[in-house]
């Protein structure tokens with residue numbers, strides 16, 4: 001069973017308070033998009049309803065991050081003073097000056113916000129995409145067969161770039177089930193959209209990435225098919241797809257900064273899992289997207305896992 005949140009292959013793993021808090025934060029952010037700002041801001045001011053849950057979850061999650069920052073500060077200091085070898089993770093690199101960021105800026109609050117941002121951006125986006133990927137692959141044995149054939153030909157993790165079909169299958173997953181199903185933008189002054197629509201300043205625009213991935217006029221009559229071939233050119237390389245057409249990572253100056261690392265991680269995990277294990281979806285398990293800012297499966301993905309012969 002791959003649970004709703006996070007990507008774990010065991011139901012025995014305990015639930016973690018900070019992970020639960022993180023899920024609450026993501027759900028309340030969706031709530032904030034659905035009600036007028038005055039409503040949630042009033043709730044936050046009084047400390048009731050969803051905003052009460054948000055405050056509790058934030059306190060829990062901040063405590064978790066503060067502890068990580070404390071440990072990493074100590075490790076970075078040890079590294080400087082005693083030249084000990086420590087993990088070369090992102091936070092340690094920032095704290096030990098290797099990332100070239102002005103040390104005066106590195107207050108606990110700044111670090112907490114940076115780590116929180118990267119966790120929001122990088123943790124559940126990949127987990128959600130992989131859950132849908134394994135479900136789609138299990139439901140499309142012809143795609144699974146082609147991925148396995150490619151994995152047989154391409155060995156080693158340094159070869160991830162050559163996994164063109166797997167790349168196509170990942171893009172196809174994100175087209176049909178984008179980890180971030182919609183985006184919210186706000187104009188700061190009057191403008192004209194590329195479509196020709198004039199908008200006032202301070203206009204909120206909700207963009208459905210989920211719907212754009214399923215529009216016949218964009219993807220053709222077979223838009224509902226899970227078809228990795230869509231992403232592969234005649235020369236058998238990944239086709240160029242304009243970012244304004246495939247919007248899972250959005251486009252423009254604020255496009256996803258982790259796109260490349262996301263593909264590396266997803267392809268590495270998918271190739272390791274599919275090489276060793278056969279994943280079969282348990283019949284009758286309900287597959288419904290959850291109400292969150294991220295495209296989770298509401299009831300997780302229930303599967304039977306067996307070793308490949």
Ligand code: HEM
Nearest residue numbers: 121122125126129179180248249250254255256257258262
């Ligand atoms: C399947 C995986 C992922 C998807 C679908 C995804 C999608 C997105 C989307 C839609 C945005 C919003 C862009 C906008 O508002 O215009 C975004 C922003 C961002 N993503 Fe990703 N992302 C993924 C993985 C990652 C990973 C692994 C990282 C880093 C470890 C990352 C880092 C970021 C950052 C830092 C931003 C903010 C960029 C900015 O505001 O300037 N993402 N991502």
